[in-house]
Amino acid sequence: MELRIYLVLLIIGVNGSRDLCPKECDCDIENGLNRATCVNQHIVNVDVGVPTAVQVYSLSNNAISELDNYCFKEIGYTSIQILNLSYNLIFWIGLHAFAGLHHLIHLDLHNNRLRHISSETFWDTPELEVLDLSSNVFESLRNEPFLMHTKLEVLNLQNCRIKALPERMFNRLPNLKKLDLSHNYMVTLNTEVLQPLPKLERVELKNEYWKCDPPFIAAESWIVSHGIMYEKICKNRTPKMFEKIISAVTPEKEEIDVNNVWNITKDKNDSVVPISKPTTPLTPFQKFDKEFSSFKALILGMEIGLGLGIVGTYIWLRSLCKCGHCTRPKSRRERRRERRADAEVRNSLLWTTVIHPDLETPPVFRRQPSLPDENPPYPTYGLPSVVEAGLQIDAICLPDRAETPPPAYSECRMLYGS
Template identity: 25%
Template sequence: MPGGCSRGPAAGDGRLRLARLALVLLGWVSSSLTSSAPSTSSASFLASAVSAQPPLPGQCPQPCECSEAARTVKCVNRNLTEVPADLPHYVRNLFLTGNQLAVLPAGAFARRPPLAELAALNLSGSSLEAVCADAFEHLPSLRQLDLSHNPLVNLSAFAFSGSNASFSAPSPLVELMLNHIVPPDDERQNRSFEGMVAAALRAGQALRGLRRLELASNHFLYLPRDVLAQLPGLRHLDLRNNSLVSLTYVSFGNLTHLESLHLEDNALKVLHNGTLAELQSLPHVRVFLDNNPWVCDCQMADMVAWLKETEVVQGKARLTCAFPEKMRNRALLELNSSHLECDPILPPSLQTSYVFLGIVLALIGAIFLLVLYLNRKGIKKWMHNIRDACRDHMEGYHYRYEINADPRLTNLSSNSDV
């Protein structure tokens, strides 16, 4: 687990300036009071004091490469453990890829003066495990953020909105890349990864201006019901290369500006009527559905009919069946209702499971018969005892019946009782 979230150390530029001024004044006072010291020593002291200060704002941090003309700073593959404190104020494009940042604390980019022109921030592949609340505050022009290829164990729900989401201004983000941010299974802390990402996307309606969202290669099994509820301005949504088996619970109805929806390389088996109707209602959308294991049975009939009529799906002629075996590689557009049957044909893996279950039950049955055979004498004696007991009971009932049926025997029985 990464370290706790705290405010970034770079927020104290004002304190650095005060310390620098105090050091210079101290050198001037000491040189004035020490009349026996030569003037050269005072000058050398001041020179060393000034040279020992951090770089002035506008200078390039030592491990980075800067281009003021291109407004770009690159700190790539430098094994940095924190964001450089002395970033130039002119930076518009900042690359911090391939480092060892681990934690992005609150105020990680807060500076005085602020980085008011920073518009594109790339933090991909920097071993980030935690992004804290308010990590991107004081970046008023940030439009593009890339956090891809980081094993995020903790993505704060207020990472993009700020801890006072109900009062803070909307995020300026237009493009957000969160590709391949899934942590290892042993570091998920028994929490839903899908839920953690959804909470960060919907907190405080901060991302209402977001137009591009990339969530590829995250092993998503499902999409939470309201994950897209606060993203009405979304135009491009990339969900390719996940493990989505259904879109039943997620709603696309509010994404009226959506232009592209990438669902390639998932585990989708069929799209149901509710999803089909929502996609058809979006006026500008293009949907990509390649490389999904479509199951061509009777439940596919509505989707096949929809595919034949709609122009929403791009490359729909390439969509083919994966199951059942007899339909494998058949194009969906070539199917009709007579091809789509719900046969009791099971996938090979399920067939193997039933065969194994049959073998186990047969073995249990054989053991039971063997136990009966080994105890056959005791079982035979037990059955004889039951038979004799039943016979005695039946004879008693038969005797009573004969007495009750014959009046003479009844009277005789009554007199004998007397």
């Protein structure tokens, strides 16, 4: 029993709260319609507690980012006729986000972050007549119907960064009467884009990027011939900003006495004879500078650089290649390795001399081999007066001297030998 009473009170409380205007909004009547204005309140959802009988609902300048499917129908907002969602952060709209808004006539979505919307997004609003999508970001459009609606009369696509209009963009808007495409990035317009709009009465194409090329001129002619209100662009095109500045500062010319400007002399017969100024001959450098173009200078510089490169390469190869064989220059590591090996050999020889002073000079370091004659100097055959230079001591073979140095004597060998 207590649970039933609690549920009844809860239902009454919920219904009672829907009859009160929330503190974030201002509720009044405009042109006989119930209006709720919830502006600049950092609202992130369309449900802020406004009574369901609202007919003019303004949620501009808030932080709404998404419109989920059936977001209005689930709350019970089925009487809305004018909906303002401008200056929000909306970047995604569900396919059935506006389901239940069967009486919606005017929808304002300008200054949001929309980049793409489905062509069937507004199919659940059969009475929609005015749609404002200006100041969004529809940079790239596919060649398919942008929207599908049978009753839409006014479409605002101003300042949407549109670069080109596909031919099938307005194929499913048979009742469209006013179209605004001003301040976009388009440069030309084809007639095929506007032909599927049989009830078009006014079109706005204000833009600084239009090119008066044949397709655009043909589109203007088609618009004028069908009685559509339009401000022609290519007929009396106003000059651009820099052209206006130049035309504004053009000074007025005054009459000038040619006698003060030209070099003219009069002879005795009063006939005017112009004086020709003496022409000074050009120096060779001036002639070269006058006749030699920059392109020729570029080609000449390239040829000189190529020639120097070839000569330098040839000299470098000659330094590497000797006797038909090209050797790679030794790297720093290889040179360091050779120096280390030489140092090790020198150290080994020095230590051997210090440890074994009785060893003879190694064969590798002998200057000459031993000779059989032990009595130098000796006479030269055939030349009695010429005496051969004496040999050095270490090149003389002695009877008790071995060619190969004996092994080093160690203490162990001396003990066993004795």
